[in-house]
Each structure stands twice: as structure tokens, then as C-alpha cells.
Amino acid sequence: MSQGRPVRLLEETSITSTRLASLTDRLERSQGASSIDVESPVTGETLASVPASAPETISAVVEESRTAQREWERTPFGERAAILERFADLVVANRTELLDLIQLETGKARIHALQGILDVPSTCSYYVHNGPAVLADDRRQGAFPLITDAVVTKDPVGVVGVISPWNYPMMLSITDAIPALLAGNAVVCKPDERTPFAATALADLLEEAGLPAGVFQVVTGEGGTAGSALIDAVDYVAFTGGTETGRAVAERAGRNLIGCSLELGGKNPLLVLEDADVAQAARGAAAAAYTNAGQLCLAPERIYVAERQYEAFLQAFLEETRALTLGHAFDFGPDIGSLIDVDHLERVDQFVTDAKSEGATVLTGGRPRPDIGPCWYEPTVLTDVDPTDRIACEETFGPVVSVTPVRDTAAAIERANDSPYGLNASVWTADRDRGRAIARQIECGTVCINDGFVAGWSATGTPMGGVGDSGLGRRQGPEGIDRFLEARTIATSRVGPFAFPSSLPPQLVVRALSGITAVQRRLRRLGR
Ligand code: NDP
DSSP states (O other): OOOSSOOGGGGGSSOOHHHHHHHHHHHHTTSOSOEEEEEOTTTOOEEEEEEOOOHHHHHHHHHHHHHHHHHHHHSOHHHHHHHHHHHHHHHHHTHHHHHHHHHHHHOOOHHHHHHHHHHHHHHHHHHHHHHHHHHSOEEEOOSSTTTEEEEEEEEEOSEEEEEOOSSSTTHHHHTTHHHHHHTTOEEEEEOOTTOOHHHHHHHHHHHHHTOOTTSEEEOOOOIIIIIHHHHHHSSEEEEESOHHHHHHHHHHHHHTTOEEEEEOOOOEEEEEOTTSOHHHHHHHHHHHHTGGGGOOTTSEEEEEEEHHHHHHHHHHHHHHHHTOOBOOOSSSOOSBOOOSOHHHHHHHHHHHHHHHHTTOEEEEOOSBOTTTOTTOBOOEEEESOOTTSHHHHSOOOSSEEEEEEESSHHHHHHHHTOSSOOSEEEEEOSOHHHHHHHHTTSOSSEEEESSSSHHHHTOTTSOBOOSGGGEESOBSHHHHHHTTEEEEEEEEESSSOOOOOTTSOHHHHHHHHHHHHHHHHHHHHTTO
């Protein structure tokens, strides 16, 4: 699809208008007539328009994938793995284009775009090497040892729908798709309407790596229409996004009796204990809180500091915050990029306005930066925040952090758990064993000791997800592939049917059944 006016921003990148048109063509070919303009938050320029798919288009695309999946499921794991390995190599080889695309559609700093790319080869290699153990048949104890046996098989669920958000449009479109594909499923991905190109570029690379047509497809459209239609057509949905949308997705999945995993928001606490290295904690807190301009579900938004460390930490944290550079460049220069759009900027700014009206003090930041671009917001540190204030309770999803002194560790844990969310927490202490003991008392899916979130997120072999309003299910680790499998039991009798002859008197049947149950229990106690 060709654009009327040249996009000036493209001149700063490796992306030509022909390349952008080829990406939109990939979507256009199979979809409906109405369209959505995609604007770059960097300048507000329209980059291209993509189809606003109608529900019928979505179900037709899923049907294509369903057909392709039948063949894919029969492809030996080794061949599936080789394709995903080639894909990982292609992602690394094409990183300059992918970085440019991500920056174009999100406005984020290049270093944060890079995070979203490097995750792809890491996830591929984890599941290529660890997937087979989860997919293998599992021999279990039969109903009656020696005369029966039982095997659990793992079959792909079919077509997996991935609904991904705008904040990490590449990583969150593919991180669930990789294990789903390796497990023999097809995937249809619906990226956020603001950021459709990263996922589409991945579809190109998967095809180049040898993935058969139809096994991974991208559809575009507005969430309420295209997203809902996708949930109605697929066999499982892996969703990443906001809590309220997550509830709607879960309700729809429930009505369709399909499984779902939901990675939602957080109001992540970071605890600085009285024995923490303050300089290190401040550096780590700033790195985590301002990653992707705070538009990261794992980023800390509430910092609780032991009273005796409070002043020192606050000053160090302010220094770290003020040292960050804001700007836009298609290189690794600026530390902080743009927010996703003007609506989100206004939302973040409203959080700060509300906080001030509730008594908070802004120590640095607290304002948009239209001199840089339409959606830049300054990294912001707030104090004097009350636990019931909006800023302490609701996810801001921007570069805004509150810092609060706490009497002792017990109070810090209590504050950390005072939230309906439970995605990620961070604990800073000189005593790592103590940190791990405290972690067990924090109600979050991930707790990182002496790190903001990278140690947890990058441990690809461990489950990642939230409790409470932060979601359902886990990505990464064995759990991250198991959700895309249907476990089935195949049980065999070596002695024919387990049915008593009707001529047998009932007392004998009762005695025989009781005897069999007693033998079963004894064998289990012996571990057989
Ligand atoms: P949403 O949760 O609305 O969007 C995430 C994805 O869901 C998008 O692809 C969206 O499509 C799609 N979607 C929207 N409505 C439906 C629906 N009814 N059925 C199926 N899919 C749907 O996130 P927002 O962009 O509105 O952000 C709101 C808040 O959510 C943020 O401020 C932040 O707090 C949180 N968030 C958390 C993220 C995380 O990583 N956990 C990521 C993004 C946001 P489309 O946008 O194209 O309509």
C-alpha cells in the first residue's frame, strides 16, 4: 500500500517508504477495506495505514491458520526448532531495521528497543532446548499396577491468539508465540493498532526462516472488534495489556471455554532496607523505573525506604533522575524516549496533577516536554504521597515514582502488599538471604533482590506473571509452553475390562473393590 505524502521521519532511518509499504501490503492482501492511520509519536506524522479488520476477516485468517496447523503439528520437533533457530539468527542480523521500526512506532529510546529485540533469540534458544522435555510423553502410574498402564500425551491446543500491547510491540508479540509454535500450534497475532509494524516484520522473518504459510499470521484492527473476533475464533488466547481489558478478554475466553493467560498491569513496589547500599539502590531504582519511560509492566512506581536511609537514598535517586537525558535519535544517545501518544501523556500528567492536589510534592520533573516532541514527559519524583492517593494505588505507566519513608522492614512489606496488583517487586539489602526471606512475604509473581526487574525477566527458565489484578497464568519457563498444550491420558488394561460379572453377589464386589483400593494405597505409600 503506498502513501500519498513522503514521511520525513523515515529519512533518519534505514526504513524506506517501499519497505513500509511492503509491510502494510502483507496485511492488506487478506483483509478488509477500512483502515487505521498509524502515527509516529516522535513527530505525529502518519507513517502508514493498516486494515481495520472486520470480524469475518479475522475468522477467515484463523481458519487459514487452522489448516496450516494440521501439517505443522506433524512436522518433527527438530525441524520446527531449526526454523525457530534460523528466525532467531535473522532477528539478530536484521536488528538495525527492527530497532528503527520499533523506534518509529513507539518513539522509545533505542536502548529500550534493543531490550525487546534481544529477548527474541534468548526465548527461542530456551524453548528449542527445554521444550522437548515438556512435550514428551509422560508415563504415569496406572490404575492397577502391573495390569494397567497410563501415558500422558501433550498435543498442541490448535490456533493460539496473541493479543499484544504497544509498549514492547516486538517482544510481546513473539515471546508467547515462540513456545506456542514450537509446541505445534499456529499463531494469529493482533498487535495494538498503534504499533502494528514490529509484529508484521517478524512475520516476514519467520517466513524467510522457513515457517510454512499460515502458521504465524498478523491481523490488525481495533481491540474491541478485531481482538474480540480473534478470541471467538482461536483455541487459546495469550493476552498482555491493561487489567480492565484483561477482564474483558478473560470473560470472553470463559464464554468460549478456551484457556487464556493474562499478563496485566502492576503497581510495583521497590523496598530499600536499612542495610542497603544506597548508591547502588538509587542507580538500580532509576534504571528500572524509567525503562521505556516507565511504560513497562514490571517497572517500580512505589519506593519505600527505611527511615534511616531515606534522605541519602532520596538525594541519590534525585541525582540519578536528573542526570537522564531526554530526546529522540535513531541511535543510542538519549536515555528517555517518548510516551506512546498524546492521550497517554495527558493521562500521566493527570496522575501528577491529582497527586499534587492530594498533597504530594514534586521534587523533580512533573511536566510534559513539547520542546522535544509531542509526547515526552519528564522523569518525575514525588514525595508526601499518602497510601490512599490515586498515585499510590493505580498504575501510572509513565516515568513517575513516589518515594516514602517507612519505619522498619515489617512496615515496608505491609506497604508493598497493600495493593490489588502483584506483578513484580524489588528488595535492596546487603544480606541476600534476608532479601530472599522477605521476598517470600511479598505477594507478587516475581521478586528481584538487588535488581529492579531484569534478573527476574531475563531468567527465561522461570515463570513470569502476576497475582491478583496483575493477571493469570505464566509465560516463560516450562509453564510458558505447557499452557499451549492439551494433556491427554491413554490408559491400557492388560487383562481386559474392569467389570465384575453380573452374577457376582454384591458383597463380593464390595469386598473385591475394597481390597483393590487397599492394595493401591499400599503401593502408593511404597512409591510404586
Ligand atoms: P489495552 O489493554 O486496552 O490494550 C492491549 C491490547 O488489547 C491491544 O492490542 C488492544 O487493541 C487490545 N484490546 C483492547 N480492547 C480489547 C478487547 N475488548 N478485546 C480484545 N482485545 C482488546 O491497553 P491500553 O493501551 O488501553 O493501556 C491501558 C493501560 O493498560 C495502560 O495505561 C497500562 O496501565 C496498562 N498496560 C499494561 C501493559 C503490560 O505490559 N502489562 C501493556 C499496555 C498497557 P487496540 O489497542 O488496537 O484497540
